[in-house]
Amino acid sequence: MVEVLKKTGGAEISMENLLRIFTVPEAPGSTLNRLDNDISENLAGFLQEHIVAEEADLVKIEQDFNDTRIPEVPVFVSEHTQFLLDKVVAQSVHTSSPSFVGHMTSALPYFMIPLSKIMIALNQNLVKTETSKAFTPLERQVLGMLHRLTYEQSDEFYDTWLHHGRKRLGAICSGGTIANITALWTARNRAFGPDRDFPGIHHSGMFGAMRHYGYEGAAILVSERGHYSLSKAADVLGIGRDNLISIETDSYNRICLTALERKLQELKQQRIRPFALVGIAGTTETGNIDPLDKMADIAEAYGLHFHVDAAWGGPTLFSKRYRTLLKGIERADSVTIDAHKQLYVPMGVGLVLFRDPSVLESIEHHAQYIIRQGSKDLGSTTLEGSRPGMAMLVHAGLKIISRGGYAMLIENGIELARRFADHIVTLEDFELVSDPELNIFTYRWAPADVQARLLEADEDTRREINEILSRITQVIQKEQRERGKAFVSRTRLKPECYDQQAITVFRVVLANPLTTDKVLREVIEEQREIAAGMRDSSDMRALAALVRTSV
Amino acid sequence: MVEVLKKTGGAEISMENLLRIFTVPEAPGSTLNRLDNDISENLAGFLQEHIVAEEADLVKIEQDFNDTRIPEVPVFVSEHTQFLLDKVVAQSVHTSSPSFVGHMTSALPYFMIPLSKIMIALNQNLVKTETSKAFTPLERQVLGMLHRLTYEQSDEFYDTWLHHGRKRLGAICSGGTIANITALWTARNRAFGPDRDFPGIHHSGMFGAMRHYGYEGAAILVSERGHYSLSKAADVLGIGRDNLISIETDSYNRICLTALERKLQELKQQRIRPFALVGIAGTTETGNIDPLDKMADIAEAYGLHFHVDAAWGGPTLFSKRYRTLLKGIERADSVTIDAHKQLYVPMGVGLVLFRDPSVLESIEHHAQYIIRQGSKDLGSTTLEGSRPGMAMLVHAGLKIISRGGYAMLIENGIELARRFADHIVTLEDFELVSDPELNIFTYRWAPADVQARLLEADEDTRREINEILSRITQVIQKEQRERGKAFVSRTRLKPECYDQQAITVFRVVLANPLTTDKVLREVIEEQREIAAGMRDSSDMRALAALVRTSV
The missing domain is CATH 3.40.640.10 (Type I PLP-dependent aspartate aminotransferase-like (Major domain))
Known part of the structure; x- marks a missing residue:
């Protein structure tokens, strides 16, 4: 793309043309002006429409950002805007999505966008x-x-x-x-x-x-x-x-x-x-x-x-x-x-x-x-x-x-986390690892029979099971992220109940007011589905074997 | 103003209303939407129209920002926007003005504004x-x-x-x-x-x-x-x-x-x-x-x-x-x-x-x-x-x-500075203190007879004259800033020619491509006018006396 832009020549370069970018607004109907309006009119729609859900490989994305030569002559604003839409906006992260509950960046109130524009214009x-x-x-x-x-x-x-x-x-x-x-x-x-x-x-x-x-x-x-x-x-x-x-x-x-x-x-x-x-x-x-x-x-x-x-x-x-x-x-x-x-x-x-x-x-x-x-x-x-x-x-x-209003947002997040954690406790195939005090907590995939086995296994077996579960949790987290519909993050903790053994867990952060109980159940549903799809993996087979050897 | 906003009550507070600020765009024709469009259509005009030129006293401005109580209930977006226009935008600094040549913040190219909005929307x-x-x-x-x-x-x-x-x-x-x-x-x-x-x-x-x-x-x-x-x-x-x-x-x-x-x-x-x-x-x-x-x-x-x-x-x-x-x-x-x-x-x-x-x-x-x-x-x-x-x-x-394009902007600034410095050298009543190598240099108000006196005066007299000139430079700089039409900054330097005595000087930074030779001559003109208006000040009288005692 960059190459194409260069070949098309770009704007003629003169001090007069340069001054235009400081004095002449983007024309109504220009690509950039259109995006400006689209964001004002429907931010959520803009993000939904332009961000590609399915995750592309980072190494592939890098190919669009390989050229370290600064162009000699200007690239047209419209062409660069199109490049940004296709290669940057499309391949960015939908941080405000209600099902992206793995990071600390949430949806923004609408008024923040035009106010930011005023702030930037005042510089x-x-x-x-x-x-x-x-x-x-x-x-x-x-x-x-x-x-x-x-x-x-x-x-x-x-x-x-x-x-x-x-x-x-x-x-x-x-x-x-x-x-x-x-x-x-x-x-x-x-x-x-x-x-x-x-x-x-x-x-x-x-x-x-x-x-x-x-x-x-x-x-x-x-x-x-x-x-x-x-x-x-x-x-x-x-x-x-x-x-x-x-x-x-x-x-x-x-x-x-x-x-x-x-x-x-x-x-x-x-x-x-x-x-x-x-x-x-x-x-x-x-x-x-x-x-x-x-x-x-x-x-x-x-x-x-x-x-x-x-x-x-x-x-x-x-x-x-x-x-x-x-x-x-x-x-x-x-x-x-x-x-x-x-x-x-x-x-x-x-x-x-x-x-x-x-x-x-x-x-x-x-x-x-x-x-x-x-x-x-x-x-x-x-x-x-x-x-x-x-x-x-x-x-x-x-x-x-x-x-x-802030109180309500805070309370909503804490109570949503409480309900979601309580729900996880009722599930046969997931284990709550850290109970929420605020709106963040951790859990992992761990079927009831595995959990039971962990309780009575000797130390070596317990360590082995936990290591396998950690690998499975990591695969589920990565696969879910790549599918692009939902995102939870992962971290490693050393819970007391497992003698400080480091285990990998899912981490959810519930600060987006648009996230509902329903959205969260779908997150679990997808994780369950990914786990089911791993049925024949060596980790799953090893896990099953370890559970079977139970006394 | 803040008090008035509070008394008017603000929006009713409920989770449903709160969610609206995350999901419903500003209505077309709303105050905020209007500003958003105004900036897109005519940034320079927006700044020109809304920023008050004449400088208000900071202590007076502070009175609009005294309340440390966070409102219990929401202030309407439209009301807050009006407050921002009247009290913040109006009392901000016109950093992109071609005659504000005292700081390192310049005009922005138009395309930066909508692109910033996209960046912020993506968060x-x-x-x-x-x-x-x-x-x-x-x-x-x-x-x-x-x-x-x-x-x-x-x-x-x-x-x-x-x-x-x-x-x-x-x-x-x-x-x-x-x-x-x-x-x-x-x-x-x-x-x-x-x-x-x-x-x-x-x-x-x-x-x-x-x-x-x-x-x-x-x-x-x-x-x-x-x-x-x-x-x-x-x-x-x-x-x-x-x-x-x-x-x-x-x-x-x-x-x-x-x-x-x-x-x-x-x-x-x-x-x-x-x-x-x-x-x-x-x-x-x-x-x-x-x-x-x-x-x-x-x-x-x-x-x-x-x-x-x-x-x-x-x-x-x-x-x-x-x-x-x-x-x-x-x-x-x-x-x-x-x-x-x-x-x-x-x-x-x-x-x-x-x-x-x-x-x-x-x-x-x-x-x-x-x-x-x-x-x-x-x-x-x-x-x-x-x-x-x-x-x-x-x-x-x-x-x-x-x-x-960047080369042209850089060259334009360096050459503008060169011309302006050369112009100052030709003036009877100003002294170039540091010659520009890039696009920054310093000068001060110092009439020809004072400059001549400095050359032949004994050390004590020279120090005294330089101190008076420093005070006058400071007054001119401040007065010019307060008038609001132009702005140069000031600093203190210890030039070799005055035996490292610290003197106050005007400092100009010429990076705004909209700044022209004409604009700079007007800056000098206004400084000259302010100096003339100080004719009867004690510093001016003392300066005249010191020049008269010349052998």
Whole structure:
């Protein structure tokens, strides 16, 4: 295709023609204009019509993106749009499909699309007020609204700090990973701050800090269900991945507090300074919530920065019915929430909140031409530099969906997950692996006779059966994805009931409000059908043999 | 306004109503639908009509964003849209105006707007192929195209590495800051990698690495014109801001090579390990380019990772006429290019390229449910996690504007800057402070008699005059911005001719293809007019007195 486009020549190149692309709108009726209208009029229809359901092989798709030569002369907009439709849109993932319940990207409210267009047309840069004007106070208001949802401070508190020159209630960024890194960066800089002649870790680095404070290292503690961004944070911050201390979890995937305290004692003896404790509100794999309140006690007792990674579960706070699940979050020093997850905003926006509006000063920076000392430029306390006005979309969500609307969406997801898990328990051929606390849980294909055999088998046989089941689960997941009608993801867990043996499980994430009980039953139906089709595979035969050898 | 919206009640809240926002498009003729169409039909007109020119006081604007209570019930989309129009769009910055020549955000090509809408409607997540499919090879192609532009490797090279499972030609991210951090993160991890029993800095952190390798610290070197993101990088990476070693520049704002070598010797004696040298291709304040080829020699001789921050100047490579200015960039280990600057893509996308496709392995990470070992998921080597499909817009720019088109845009900006600077030299009342090498330069208001006085005055008088001129420049810049017709930015420089005294200067950035010589003359005209209006100010009187005391 690319070759064809090139051969057709493309538009004549001249400064006059170039200026046209900056000044002349796409003609009504042009391919691009048509798509623009189609999306406005019927987004779901557009996606349905243009995305090919059946999955093409990635290696085959790659062939359309092989040419690394930038064309010498322009390709016509219409031709490129046709290429995008045929080769990109067609081969993209239908993330908003009600039967795609395997990832954390859901359907978007309609109003988000034209609002995004306005945001992009305005092309503001939030690094400084000179290129963002009203977007700066708007972003601060968004931070204030979510800060209030989380920390419930007084009117006076918000009146004082919301638009304050030097203080910030948080930072908006491209997503949860940057939010988590920002939080741990402040935690590190505060734990090893200026002290007598020592100018602070931000000036002297990790090595100088450890020497000045007389430690052998610094550590961050989190349960073994912690998101991989934390290990990335430990690496990038110069702490080291080995110093992200992974604490075992109980059978509900929650951090084990006695193991945590034991580890803290151990670190003390090793002269390693733990400076941050991370609680999880909605583990990525199983949707569980750590005992935040008790973790806050421990953080207080040991002088740790308490960060809560609520990238997924934060919006549970909207629900009066379920917000108590997160009790203790209001005691966190910082909290990560992803807006492109359960705030239903398009991809590319997350945020971190700080209980104390002074915390971000520990990473403050300035330059001569922007974010000068004393300015209200938000860029002085963000990890990123130039940033788009995504806050406008979060703002619109909070206003148009409202507290009550978000609560309903959250409750709908939790209750749908509950019903689906309860249904799975009644099935002969599936096994619920992790029970839903929020709207995420795991299960696997495992017929009743196999489950019975697992209960009474010796250790070796049990391991063997579980390994076969893992392979079968993986094949089912992949085959279902390739068929293109439904999608669940898969992960590996080490359930207590199988002596911590790692097993592969299906993982469902139920945040799309268009997903119904019926859709979910069809997902199971298709998985059952795929399993039936594997009847003659070597794994299935081996499994049957292992079940037959039962005493 | 917010209060009014609330009092009007908003939409009734029920799950049925909520589902409507996910399933029912905005009605034709609704406020939002109208704006959507207006932008498609006439973007420039939309911005012209809705953005208020005269600048409102930020404190006044803040009053519209004071409420931190999330509404209990939904605000109607139409009402919220009206609020956005009146309070956000109206009070945003007209970044695409031809007379706004003070920042690095320019006009956007028309086609970028509907394409952005398609990208947002698809809502892909580039962290893994499961949520991005064709977007993953597309992103790799974009990296390949810009890699080829920069490094000009063979067809075999690109055939082998473009879509390789473990190798990457670079990483796309939200902007230049993340790109620079990513580059320096790999540099740090490779300089202190695994060695005998030492598992590498990514496992053990900075402290363990310094101890194992027997250093007293690690350092990054860059000229004093380095972007502030580098100091942020030194902080976040645990190197420390004091270990970002700032090397003096010559009168063309280019790194002084003898000073650089002297510093490298000095660090050696202090047992501090310099691991990265950063060259700048387009300094933020003056648009100058470091002697990259000679820096590459030094980096080679001292075993340093050579990174080039070409966030601004990278696209100069499109121009056959000017690409030689960047000679030596092809020897860099890594190069940062911002797409939302001179690739004319909407805010929020930059990238870093690596000459050697193995470099990114030094920051590789995996998880159980995504970016598994052996997958082609791009998330295994990015600092960010979830990421939007912005690469689609970069891709469209490269195809539709083409090599030839970008070359023309670049050449137009450089030549416009040349003409404008030449014009300023002819003026009686302005002084050119830094001569343009690319399309950025600085100047200030300084009448001929003041300039003459500066030449012959004693040191104290010269300092005093320069301080007064700095204050006047600042007032003119601010007043011009507030009037809203034109915008230049300001910064502080220490020119050699004034014995390194810091002076405030106007800074112009000429990347908007709609900016003409005429527009620039009007900018000067208005500045002259503002200066004339300050006739009776104490600064102007003091300045006149100092000029009169001339011998």
